[in-house]
Amino acid sequence: MDKYFIIDFDSTLTRVEAMDLLASISLEGKPQKVAAEAKIKELTDLGMNGEISFRDSLKDRLLLLEANKSHLPQLINALKDQVSVSFQRNTEFFATYSDKIYVISNGFKEYIEPIVTSLGVLPDHIFANELVFDEKGNVTGFDENNPLSKDGGKAEVIRALDLDGDIYVIGDGHNDYEIKAAGLANRFYAFTENVSREKVMEKADHIAPSLDEVLFVNKIASAISYPKNRIKVLLLENVHPMGVALLENEGFSVEVYPAGLDEDELCEKIKGISILGIRSKTQVTQKVIENANRLMAIGAFCIGTNQIDLDACQDKGIAVFNAPFSNTRSVVELALGSIIMLIRNIFDKSILMHHGKWDKSASGSREIRGKKLGIIGYGNIGAQLSVVAESIGMDVYYYDAEEKLALGNATKVESMEALLKTADVVTLHVDGRVENTNIITEKEFNLMKDGVIFLNLSRGHVVDIPALKAAIKSKKVAGCAIDVFPKEPKSNNDPFESELRGLPNTILTPHIGGSTEEAQVNIGQFVPARIMDYINTGTTTNSVNFPNLQLPRLQNAHRLIHIHKNVPGIIAKINQLFAQHEINIVGQYLKTNEKIGYVITDIDKAYPNDLIKSLRDIDHTIKFRVLY
Numbered sequence: 001m002d003k004y005f006i007i008d009f010d011s012t013l014t015r016v017e018a019m020d021l022l023a024s025i026s027l028e029g030k031p032q033k034v035a036a037e038a039k040i041k042e043l044t045d046l047g048m049n050g051e052i053s054f055r056d057s058l059k060d061r062l063l064l065l066e067a068n069k070s071h072l073p074q075l076i077n078a079l080k081d082q083v084s085v086s087f088q089r090n091t092e093f094f095a096t097y098s099d100k101i102y103v104i105s106n107g108f109k110e111y112i113e114p115i116v117t118s119l120g121v122l123p124d125h126i127f128a129n130e131l132v133f134d135e136k137g138n139v140t141g142f143d144e145n146n147p148l149s150k151d152g153g154k155a156e157v158i159r160a161l162d163l164d165g166d167i168y169v170i171g172d173g174h175n176d177y178e179i180k181a182a183g184l185a186n187r188f189y190a191f192t193e194n195v196s197r198e199k200v201m202e203k204a205d206h207i208a209p210s211l212d213e214v215l216f217v218n219k220i221a222s223a224i225s226y227p228k229n230r231i232k233v234l235l236l237e238n239v240h241p242m243g244v245a246l247l248e249n250e251g252f253s254v255e256v257y258p259a260g261l262d263e264d265e266l267c268e269k270i271k272g273i274s275i276l277g278i279r280s281k282t283q284v285t286q287k288v289i290e291n292a293n294r295l296m297a298i299g300a301f302c303i304g305t306n307q308i309d310l311d312a313c314q315d316k317g318i319a320v321f322n323a324p325f326s327n328t329r330s331v332v333e334l335a336l337g338s339i340i341m342l343i344r345n346i347f348d349k350s351i352l353m354h355h356g357k358w359d360k361s362a363s364g365s366r367e368i369r370g371k372k373l374g375i376i377g378y379g380n381i382g383a384q385l386s387v388v389a390e391s392i393g394m395d396v397y398y399y400d401a402e403e404k405l406a407l408g409n410a411t412k413v414e415s416m417e418a419l420l421k422t423a424d425v426v427t428l429h430v431d432g433r434v435e436n437t438n439i440i441t442e443k444e445f446n447l448m449k450d451g452v453i454f455l456n457l458s459r460g461h462v463v464d465i466p467a468l469k470a471a472i473k474s475k476k477v478a479g480c481a482i483d484v485f486p487k488e489p490k491s492n493n494d495p496f497e498s499e500l501r502g503l504p505n506t507i508l509t510p511h512i513g514g515s516t517e518e519a520q521v522n523i524g525q526f527v528p529a530r531i532m533d534y535i536n537t538g539t540t541t542n543s544v545n546f547p548n549l550q551l552p553r554l555q556n557a558h559r560l561i562h563i564h565k566n567v568p569g570i571i572a573k574i575n576q577l578f579a580q581h582e583i584n585i586v587g588q589y590l591k592t593n594e595k596i597g598y599v600i601t602d603i604d605k606a607y608p609n610d611l612i613k614s615l616r617d618i619d620h621t622i623k624f625r626v627l628y
């Protein structure tokens with residue numbers, strides 16, 4: 001049975017309503033422009049939702065337009081840039097199926113024809129209204145005999161066409177659904193790439209966020225390997241709206257959740273999800289990964305990735321990305337600010353003031369100038385803090401488990417013990433690996449100077465909290481700032497429990513070291529960009545668990561992405577298959593780490609179907625996908 005595609009024009013084939021665009025041209029410079037444009041939009045929506053008769057909507061809009069023939073070339077030019085993105089990329093569909101595609105619109109032929117014929121639609125497959133002009137070229141109305149100027153006109157046109165085959169209607173308006181309602185179409189696809197109308201979507205057989213989706217469900221070759229709307233994204237823990245918007249604009253189906261989820265909840269939620277976005281709270285455990293049946297990538301919208309079982313992800317071919325330095329500066333500023341507040345006992349003084357007590361005294365208050373700052377963990381945050389602290393006069397010492405270049409005049413110390421004995425202020429900036437659990441216990445506090453200032457803005461589990469409490473009570477620690485806790489509430493609605501509550505000169509902050517507008521915007525841009533690069537091109541730059549490969553843009557080729565266990569002979573097997581099938585390799589890229597191999601092969605477009613199956617079937621294959 002032949003399939004015919006009936007495609008609407010305004011807001012489906014183009015991103016805009018052409019009459020809105022015409023209004024902005026024809027009313028340019030006129031005082032009534034803003035009001036008339038708003039009214040035209042309102043009338044369009046009422047008509048498209050089926051809330052007023054189409055003919056009334058058309059008449060009223062034309063009256064408001066005050067259009068003239070001379071406005072049309074400008075309109076056509078503007079419309080050329082407004083062809084819907086998924087239609088632009090699927091010109092091959094128009095070329096291959098030109099005898100099966102009809103554009104039927106209640107708009108006007110005068111501007112529709114030049115746009116859709118340039119896509120490859122046949123002139124005699126275009127049905128639309130026609131404008132009527134006076135002798136000065138002013139639009140005075142429309143051809144009232146044209147069936148498309150009447151309610152139910154689209155159905156009438158299709159009936160007259162008497163097409164022998166299945167009829168699939170793609171449109172955003174109620175008037176498109178009416179074709180199906182009249183019993184003239186087999187399926188109605190509510191097209192939502194540009195506008196989503198609830199009332200129309202309710203009636204649809206299928207919601208199509210892009211033309212690719214229609215082609216995909218009809219098993220017609222599309223310009224992209226997989227419709228983006230089928231890629232489900234779950235974003236937890238209040239990821240910044242910038243990140244949400246970027247992923248939505250990419251066409252993914254994004255679900256947002258404000259808090260973290262516990263293991264069991266996530267095991268349920270993760271099913272069917274292709275991209276997971278989290279922050280520091282959500283534990284992505286082995287069990288979660290076992291339940292993740294479609295997961296391709298995880299974005300940690302933060303620095304730390306200790307909350308993710310990276311090995312389990314690797315074993316399942318799930319790439320993990322983070323934002324390694326987007327909030328570094330924010331943590332540094334909070335650390336420095338806290339040091340000043342603590343060394344002057346500001347918080348306790350402020351609390352007294354709020355209780356009406358005036359305690360003016362210099363006793364126990366000091367400057368930070370010349371004090372010895374001891375940084376444990378001289379990574380991105382530790383090193384930046386070193387520079388900033390030195391610039392306001394602190395004497396910086398650091399200890400890192402790895403060899404690190406001293407910045408400015410900072411002094412490298414050979415052991416943590418030596419650093420603890422030296423520093424007036426000890427600040428922790430180590431990463432959250434399991435081995436760092438309780439690296440600061442009673443023993444380490446005992447090594448510190450009496451009256452030390454202590455900060456932890458790294459991870460909660462690195463400090464033994466009862467030992468810290470004892471050190472504060474004994475005045476070994478004169479002040480501390482703690483931003484991270486072994487157990488943190490799941491959301492802002494859950495209570496905060498800690499032994500540290502109520503202790504003197506103790507600044508407790510709710511894990512906000514990286515929570516500034518600037519940092520969250522940076523992260524909201526950085527992580528989606530890495531994820532989209534990975535999904536669209538296979539690029540793994542900045543992945544924390546995948547071999548890092550920066551890949552060129554894919555041009556006129558198919559990209560085969562093969563993730564496998566790093567065992568000998570896989571590349572040979574892949575290339576053997578290409579040779580057997582006489583496939584021309586355009587480019588090949590390979591990188592391995594201890595556990596996995598990542599091979600990308602760009603090949604000529606033509607390849608037999610069984611090649612894909614053979615590649616998937618190679619022993620030790622973890623994941624395989626094709627991009628084009």
Ligand SMILES: NC(=O)c1ccc[n+]([C@@H]2O[C@H](COP(=O)([O-])OP(=O)(O)OC[C@H]3O[C@@H](n4cnc5c(N)ncnc54)[C@H](O)[C@@H]3O)[C@@H](O)[C@H]2O)c1
Pocket residue numbers: 303304305324327328331376377378379380381382399400401402404429430431432436439457458459483484511512513514515
């Ligand atoms: N409070 C917040 O909101 C917040 C924000 C951002 C980052 N963080 C946390 O801050 C920490 C530091 O972040 P970063 O970006 O600088 O990380 P990083 O990976 O750049 O630096 C960590 C450094 O610690 C060193 N290190 C690890 N274990 C050590 C140990 N036992 N002794 C000495 N050195 C050790 C590493 O060699 C590395 O140089 C991380 O735990 C991160 O999760 C917290």
Ligand SMILES: O=C(O)[C@H](O)COP(=O)(O)O
Pocket residue numbers: 279280281301302303304305327511512514515
């Ligand atoms: O790892 C980080 O970047 C910090 O711990 C911040 O985490 P958050 O995004 O959960 O605040």
